[in-house]
Amino acid sequence: MSKQKKGLLPELRFPEFEKEPNWPCVQLNAVAKRSTSKNKGEKVSRVLTNSAVGGVVDQRDYFEKDIAVKGNLESYYIVDEGDYVYNPRISSTAPVGPISKNKLGKGVMSPLYTVFRFNSKKNDFFEQFFKSSRWHGYLQTISNSGARHDRMSITSSEFMAMPVPNPGDMEQQKIADCLTSIDELITLHTQKLDALKDHKKGLMQKLFPTEGEAVPKLRFPEFNAKGAWKTYPLGSAGQNLDSKRVPITEKDRVKGNFPYYGASGVIDYVNDYIFDEELLCISEDGANLRARTYPIAFSIAGKTWVNNHAHVIRFEHKSTQTLVENYLNSVSLEDYLTGMAQPKLNRAKLDIIPIPLPSLEERAVIADFLTSLDELISHQASTVENLVKHKKGLIQKLFPVMDEVN
Known part of the structure; x- marks a missing residue:
């Protein structure tokens, strides 16, 4: 990828598209439509929420209880798999609120959210675009400054008028594939990190004696005959x-x-x-x-x-x-x-x-083992952190600043 001038183009562009025209800028409502189907008769009982960190998740899993009460779900929007959801609640990780793609399946969302659906099934490019901050400026400009401090105040029509980049299908897919592959790598390394933490957690139950016991379930062989702790x-x-x-x-x-x-x-x-x-x-x-x-x-x-x-x-x-x-x-x-x-x-x-x-000699061996395990976990955590930073930096360069485009 080579560097480009800012403006109608991202800072980085794949070489095969360097001679292609500048990216058009369109309003969101030109490539997507609001989804406003209400949950009449409460036929759908699965309540979803859109969190800044986890994206679209089951409300019960996120809050560890049901927040929405049965009998109040008729006003909720039905959200199908593949739909996008904007949550206007702001946080340190989502300064204008998050936009996330629903990958869980059919559910319902609070009427405070904006639900929309892209005209094309191939919309991974926009999923990645909304993970950048390139669209934040528009919402900050149109938001009602007199609204609640923890929530953006934007009408649905203003939201759907958001300017978004719309390059050709092939370039969209190339960018989406690149960023998705990094997401998959982050997921794999995060799973490895979680597995290492779980492994240590399991070992800790065996490396120390349980209540009422004098020796642990697991012991280094050279200390098997050393007696009780x-x-x-x-x-x-x-x-x-x-x-x-x-x-x-x-x-x-x-x-x-x-x-x-x-x-x-x-x-x-x-x-x-x-x-x-x-x-x-x-x-x-x-x-x-x-x-x-x-x-x-x-x-x-x-x-x-x-x-x-x-x-x-x-x-x-x-x-x-x-x-x-x-x-x-x-x-x-x-x-x-x-x-x-x-x-x-x-x-x-x-x-x-x-x-x-145990004895000082056995303590030293166990301590060395635990320290080595912690170093492995720390190294894996750094790998995940560096991948996340790499993705965050790259995604800002692969999408143009929308106020410049506009």
Whole structure:
């Protein structure tokens, strides 16, 4: 692909199309039509939603419950497989709301959404176009600025008048095939990442003794005859450094290069530090203590600052810290939490959490194994992240900026 001037052409164009005419710009309603079939008699009960990250998904899967109530579905739009859906709700990942293609099958969508269908079945080009940000400017221009701050206010007729690029069929397909192949690669590598995480999760249930047991189900052969593991209260397994923590309010923080940690990990960077060694942090409060959407225990190293929302523990041996970190992230801590709306793991409860540990020699072997597995997972996560960045950059160059085109 070679570089082109901006304007009626994308920045990058496949060589075989370099001598083809400039791309025409048409309104969306020239290549697609709104779909306004209402769910009369509530014949369709499958409720779909369009999320900024997952695209079109089952509402029950996305919200973990039904939001739409039976008896209120007659006003919902019927959405067939292959239809496109615009959700006007904005977010950090979808600053003007997402447009997604329905690949799940027939369902119904909230009347707040705009449903439309392309005249041609071959519309993968437009699916990819809507994954770019090249159409955002138009919606930002016509949106009612006095509307709700979390939702774009655009009439259906204004939406369907959106300018879209419409190159020849062969060039459309070439671009769609290129970007779809990257999507498939991202999917495969994401599946591999998920498989590695699941593999580690399964191993964690076997590498540590379960409650009531003294040895794990899986053990490295050289330690099979070494006898039972011992259980220690966390307060005696390491040295608590909570007294050294210092919170800094957001308005008082001075920006710098040193990571500032809270319950969820790095939350800012400041110009000073209070720790300069390898330590273990454990979330002290926050809904995540029950939700487990990020690790409860995480290692920090070097010059760092920690506020009072994460406990800080020093261990004599790095292998002990590795085992404790992995163990705490794999077991339920529900019995040690206080508070309901805002769960808390206070110092007294933290100190009595039982931690099963083998000899130092066995700890070192297990720690090396877990570290190697984490490095493999981290490498795979980086692969996925780099592919996503590559796709994001490429897609911006394969489509023109629509206000320039217009």
